[in-house]
Amino acid sequence: MxxxxxxxxxxxxxxxxxxxxxxxxxxxxxxxxxxxxxxxxxxxxxxxxxxxxxxxxxxxxxxxxxxxxxxxxxxxxxxxxxxxxxxxxxxxxxxxxxxxxxxxxxxxxxxxxxxxxxxxxxxxxxxxxxxxxxxxxxxxxxxxxxxxxxxxxxxxxxxxxxxxxxxxxxxxxxxxxxxxxxxxxxxxxxxxxxxxxxxxxxxxxxxxxxxxxxxADSGSAAGKYEFQTGGKAVVIGGSIRKGEEKNVIKAFAPHSNKAVLFFAPRHLNGIGEIEKMIQKSGLEYAKWSEINTKKSIVID
Incomplete structure (x- = not known):
């Protein structure tokens, strides 16, 4: 065989x-x-x-x-x-x-x-x-x-x-x-x-x-970060596939003042395109490796 x-x-x-x-x-x-x-x-x-x-x-x-x-x-x-x-x-x-x-x-x-x-x-x-x-x-x-x-x-x-x-x-x-x-x-x-x-x-x-x-603990600052959301709701966009990003961002945008979005794409080679989509929507964001207290976080 x-x-x-x-x-x-x-x-x-x-x-x-x-x-x-x-x-x-x-x-x-x-x-x-x-x-x-x-x-x-x-x-x-x-x-x-x-x-x-x-x-x-x-x-x-x-x-x-x-x-x-x-x-x-x-x-x-x-x-x-x-x-x-x-x-x-x-x-x-x-x-x-x-x-x-x-x-x-x-x-x-x-x-x-x-x-x-x-x-x-x-x-x-x-x-x-x-x-x-x-x-x-x-x-x-x-x-x-x-x-x-x-x-x-x-x-x-x-x-x-x-x-x-x-x-x-x-x-x-x-x-x-x-x-x-x-x-x-x-x-x-x-x-x-x-x-x-x-x-x-x-x-x-x-x-x-x-x-x-x-x-697993990545050992990075992001891995040890405690997220302070100010009581806002947390929305998880997990294992997002290519072609689904726009719909997730569009659905989240109207609720951005009262929620925080964690955006975790299934494949990481499209991170740049996702960043452009978020920028175009007018939302603030930070990547996981550059963690901050902004509205949306792309986990890379």
């Missing part, structure tokens, strides 16, 4: 190559991020990483990196003899971890494409002493390559959504083999553990613990 997976990935890369070329031609930052997707890492970074054993942590995006923050702080305190290396699936996740933990992590980059050749080479270069995966980022070639190097593989904040569970159950013969490579699976709840057991995973591999995402 892993052979079929790799054939599918390689064919997809070939078919998408014209679009990838156009994407790379558009912006310099696209080329920089794609080099990371190819597993390219500087000799200088590798030399620094190899000065100590490497603990490798992988998270998907901003939410998952948020869950990592308290974990990494505590590990750095308890295990200063390790270099902490972090990969993320999204650029926003990478930016968040670099911004929040500059003195904790040794290096952060985007996770390379999960093809056999790229991932085997990348794992060999990093040579992790342990691989820790947040939630259920199941990248078969990453897990298999780490397993072949006999690195313990740990899942924290483990979760399997109903949709993913249906997929994993359908391809149980494949995913069971991948999940069996984990040394320990730390799951968010009993429900998640039950789903793993339904896939054939042994109880002895599983531990249940609360979601670290809700223990």
């Amino acid at each position: 892993n052979f079929i997976y790799n054939v599918f990935l390689n064919l997809t890369m070939v078919l998408l190559s014209p679009f990838i070329a156009a994407f790379l031609a558009l912006k310099k930052k696209n080329r920089e991020s794609f080099s990371e997707r190819l597993g390219i890492i500087s000799n200088y970074t590798l030399a620094n990483l190899k000065q100590k054993p490497v603990m490798w942590f992988h998270a998907a995006s901003v939410g998952e990196t948020q869950a990592l923050i308290p974990v990494l702080r505590e590990i750095k305190r308890l295990q200063p003899g390790y270099n902490i290396f972090v990969t993320t699936t999204s650029n926003n996740g990478k930016k968040r971890i670099i911004r929040e933990l500059p003195d904790v992590i040794s290096h952060a980059c985007l996770l390379p494409l999960d093809t056999d050749i790229i991932m085997r080479g990348f794992v060999k270069k990093i040579a992790p002493s342990v691989l820790v995966i947040v939630e259920t980022e199941i990248w078969p070639n990453l897990i298999l390559a780490a397993s072949k190097r006999r690195a313990p593989i740990i899942m924290i904040n483990g979760r399997i959504s109903r949709k993913s569970f249906g997929l994993y159950r359908f391809f149980r013969f494949f995913f069971k083999g991948i999940l069996e490579k984990f040394t320990v699976l730390v799951m968010q709840s009993e429900k998640m553990a039950v789903r793993l057991k339904a896939l054939g995973i042994r109880d002895s591999k599983m531990i249940m613990i609360k979601n670290t995402k809700y223990s």
Whole structure:
């Protein structure tokens, strides 16, 4: 099954190559991020990483990196003899971890494409002493390559959504083999553990613990800020998707004298456009990282 997976990935890369070329031609930052997707890492970074054993942590995006923050702080305190290396699936996740933990992590980059050749080479270069995966980022070639190097593989904040569970159950013969490579699976709840057991995973591999995402404290001034709203109502615009921003701002504007809006977009790459919309509406605002007592706050 892993052979079929790799054939599918390689064919997809070939078919998408014209679009990838156009994407790379558009912006310099696209080329920089794609080099990371190819597993390219500087000799200088590798030399620094190899000065100590490497603990490798992988998270998907901003939410998952948020869950990592308290974990990494505590590990750095308890295990200063390790270099902490972090990969993320999204650029926003990478930016968040670099911004929040500059003195904790040794290096952060985007996770390379999960093809056999790229991932085997990348794992060999990093040579992790342990691989820790947040939630259920199941990248078969990453897990298999780490397993072949006999690195313990740990899942924290483990979760399997109903949709993913249906997929994993359908391809149980494949995913069971991948999940069996984990040394320990730390799951968010009993429900998640039950789903793993339904896939054939042994109880002895599983531990249940609360979601670290809700223990996270960014450590920034914004994270410690106590909002004084003067008795005004608080309106939460949470997980707002592209195209919904105007409606939220339009609905809030007539009530801006008696309420405060917390605007939390689902994806952060549209923050600039949201700021323009708020400015056009005439509302005062401040970003979370530039917190103030204004009418609206965009959480970035």
